[in-house]
Amino acid sequence: MNPFISRRALLAGLAASGIPLAASWPARAAIPARARTLCYIGGYNKHAPPGGAGNGQGIALFEMNPTTGALAPVSTFTDIASPSFITLSADHRFLYALSEIDDFNGKHDGSVTAFAVDRLSGELTRLNVVSSGGAVPCHLSVHHSGQYVLVANYVGGSVGVLPIRPDGSLGEPTDIVRNSGPRMPERAQDNPPGNFAVSDHSGPHVHMVASDQSGNFVLACDAGLDRVYVWTLDLATGKLKPAAKPFLSLMPGSAPRHFSFSHDGRTLYILCEQDSKIVVAAFDPATGTITPQQRVSTVTSYFQGSTLAAGILLSPNGRYIYASNRLGDSLAVFRAGPDGLLTLVDEVWMHADYGRAMMFDPSGTFLFCANQRSDSVTSFRVDPETGALDFTWHFTAVGSPTTFAFFQL
Numbered sequence: 001m002n003p004f005i006s007r008r009a010l011l012a013g014l015a016a017s018g019i020p021l022a023a024s025w026p027a028r029a030a031i032p033a034r035a036r037t038l039c040y041i042g043g044y045n046k047h048a049p050p051g052g053a054g055n056g057q058g059i060a061l062f063e064m065n066p067t068t069g070a071l072a073p074v075s076t077f078t079d080i081a082s083p084s085f086i087t088l089s090a091d092h093r094f095l096y097a098l099s100e101i102d103d104f105n106g107k108h109d110g111s112v113t114a115f116a117v118d119r120l121s122g123e124l125t126r127l128n129v130v131s132s133g134g135a136v137p138c139h140l141s142v143h144h145s146g147q148y149v150l151v152a153n154y155v156g157g158s159v160g161v162l163p164i165r166p167d168g169s170l171g172e173p174t175d176i177v178r179n180s181g182p183r184m185p186e187r188a189q190d191n192p193p194g195n196f197a198v199s200d201h202s203g204p205h206v207h208m209v210a211s212d213q214s215g216n217f218v219l220a221c222d223a224g225l226d227r228v229y230v231w232t233l234d235l236a237t238g239k240l241k242p243a244a245k246p247f248l249s250l251m252p253g254s255a256p257r258h259f260s261f262s263h264d265g266r267t268l269y270i271l272c273e274q275d276s277k278i279v280v281a282a283f284d285p286a287t288g289t290i291t292p293q294q295r296v297s298t299v300t301s302y303f304q305g306s307t308l309a310a311g312i313l314l315s316p317n318g319r320y321i322y323a324s325n326r327l328g329d330s331l332a333v334f335r336a337g338p339d340g341l342l343t344l345v346d347e348v349w350m351h352a353d354y355g356r357a358m359m360f361d362p363s364g365t366f367l368f369c370a371n372q373r374s375d376s377v378t379s380f381r382v383d384p385e386t387g388a389l390d391f392t393w394h395f396t397a398v399g400s401p402t403t404f405a406f407f408q409l
Contacts, residue, residue, distance in 0.1 A: 036409040037064040037361055038122040039071060041370065041377065042083035042097060044400040049102045049136050049155075052082065054400025055375055059083050059097060061122050062396065064406075069366035069379045071396040077124045080113055084402045085139050089146065092407040093117055094168035095124060096142065096149050102135040110137035112151060112162060114170045122409065127169040133160025133176040139208040139258075144215030145235055148174075152220060157204020159220050159229075161238045174238025179204040181225040188253035188275035192299055197306040197327060199223055199255035199274040207257045207273075213265035217243060217288040223255040223273055230288040243288035250279060251295075258311060263318040267340035271298075271312040271323055278312065278323060278334070280341055296342045298323040298332040303347075310356040316364035320387035324355045324369060331355070331369065331380075333387050348389045351378050359404035366392070370401035377401055 039062045044054025058078040062071035083097040095115040104111040110132040115124040132140075134153025141150050142164075149170060151160040157179045163171040186198040205224035211217065211233070218240060220229045227250065230243040250256050254272035261268055261283070268290060270279040280294040298309050307328040314321055321334040321342060333346040352371035359368050360382070367380045367389060377396040380389035 037066060037363075038062065038074070038407055038409060039064055039361070039368075040086055040095065040405040041398050041401050041403070042086045043370070043372065043398065043402045044082045044084055044100070047081035048100060052100060052136075054082070054372070056082070056399035056401065059086065059095075059124065060398055061124075064361055064366075066363070066365075068394065069361070069381065069392050070394045071377065071379075075123065077115075079126070081111075083113075085137075086403050086405050087141055088117070088405045088407055089142055089164075089168070093119070094127075094164075095405060096140060096170070098132055098137040098140050098151060100136055100138055102155060104131055107131070108135045109133070110135055110153060112137070112140060112149060112170060114168055116168055117407075119409065122407075127167065130162060130170045130172055131160075133162075133173040134158035134178075141210040143218070143233065144211045144213065147235055148233070148238060150209045150211070150218060152206040152209040154205050154207065157206050157222060157224055159206055159209050159218075159240065161233070161240060163238055175240050177231070177240050179206065179222050179225055179227070179229065181227065184224070184226050185253040186274075188251050188255075188272070190251060190254075190277065190295075191275050192297070192307060193304045195275070195306050197274070197308050199253070199308070201226075201253065201255070208259060210259075212283065212285060212288075213261060214285050216285065219259065219268075221256040221259060221270065223257050226250050226252055226254055226256060228256055228259070228270060228290060230290065232288070245287070245289050248281070248290040248292070250292075251275065251277075257309065260312050260314045260321070262314070262336070262340055269312055269314070269321055269342075271309050273309050276307050276309040276325055276328075278321070278342060282340075294341050296334070296344060298325055298344075299328055299330070300344065300347050303328060311358045313358045313360070313367070315382070315384070315387065316360060317384055322358055322367065324350070324358055326354045326356060329353055329355065331358070331389060333389065335387060345387065346389070348380070348391075351391055352376050352395070357403050359406060362406050362408050368404060370398075370404065372400050372402055375399050375401070
C-alpha cells in the first residue's frame with residue numbers, strides 16, 4: 001500500500017464521508033513573531049589617524065541567535081571612516097557613530113555621523129555628518145535628556161556638545177570645552193610588577209564623556225591629566241558649566257579611561273588604564289561631588305608584566321562589574337557589595353588578543369568582547385547569580401572591532 005496520500009485524494013475522501021472540511025475546522029492559533037536581536041559592531045578601517053588604521057569595513061550588522069549567542073552577518077555600512085565608537089538613542093530610532101580621524105573637511109577635526117535605523121530590518125540611512133569639536137574623537141554618548149550627543153575628543157582634550165534635531169540629525173557643536181593642567185607622569189606608582197606599558201600624558205586626552213542617570217551632571221575622564229571632570233549642562237543653550245567641585249584628581253599617571261555608574265547612581269566606578277585599577281567612589285547626585293573609597297586591581301596578584309585596562313561594564317542586575325585588560329588578554333570579574341565596594345572573584349581568558357569594549361545582549365544572557373588585534377568578537381554565557389563567564393566557543397570575524405550597540409526588533 002502506498003504510504004503517501006495526495007492532498008486532493010484526502011479531501012475527496014473526507015467529502016465523501018461527510019466529515020466537515022477546512023471551512024468548519026477550528027482556526028489555527030497565530031504564531032507570535034520571534035523577537036530578533038541585532039548587533040552593530042564598529043572599529044578601525046583604513047581611514048584613521050597615523051597608527052590607528054585597521055582592517056574594518058565600517059559598521060557591520062549581525063543577528064544574534066538567542067539560544068547560542070552566535071552572531072550571523074547581515075550587512076555592512078561601509079561609507080564611514082573608522083567608527084570606533086557607536087551608540088543608539090534611547091528609543092533605538094537613531095544611531096550615532098564617531099569617526100576617529102583628524103582631517104574632517106580638511107580641518108584638524110573628527111566627525112560624528114547620525115543615522116536613522118530601519119525598525120524592520122536594522123538597516124542604516126545616513127542623516128548627516130558634523131564636526132566632533134576636536135581631533136580624534138574616541139567616545140560619544142546621548143545625554144540623559146535625549147537632546148544632545150556628547151563627544152570626547154582624545155587629541156587636544158576637548159568635549160563637544162552636539163544638539164539633536166527633531167529628525168534625529170545633528171547640529172553643529174553648541175559648546176566645546178578644552179581641558180588644561182600640568183603634565184603628568186607616563187606611569188603610575190602603583191603599576192603591576194613589570195609593567196612597561198605607558199599612557200600618553202603629553203597633554204589633555206578626554207577618553208569618555210557621559211551624563212549621570214539624573215542628567216544633572218556631565219562627567220568626563222581625562223586620561224592625559226589624570227582627572228575626572230564634572231559639569232552641569234544648560235539644556236536651553238547646550239553650554240557646559242563647571243560643577244562646584246570641577247574635577248577629581250586621581251593617582252598621577254593612572255590615566256582614567258572609562259567609568260560606569262551603579263543602578264542607583266550613587267556609586268561611580270572609574271577604570272584607570274595605565275595601572276589597571278578601578279577607583280570606587282561615592283557620587284553625590286545633588287552636587288556632583290566624587291569621593292574615592294577604594295582602589296582595586298583588574299589583574300590578580302599572580303599577574304606580572306604589561307597590561308592596559310580598557311573597558312568597564314556593570315551587569316544588568318547591578319551585582320557584578322567586568323573589566324577588560326588589553327595586554328593581559330583577560331576579563332576581570334568583580335562582585336559588588338551592598339556598599340558598592342568590589343571584590344575580585346575571577347580573571348578569565350578572552351580567547352583572543354587586545355580585548356577592548358564589552359557589551360551584554362539585551363537579555364543579559366551573553367557578554368561580548370571586541371578584540372581589536374585578533375579581528376574577532378568572542379562571547380561568554382553569563383551566570384547572573386555568580387557572575388561567572390562560560391566561553392561559548394563562538395568567534396565572529398570582524399576587522400579591528402572596538403564597539404557594540406544592540407537592539408531588538
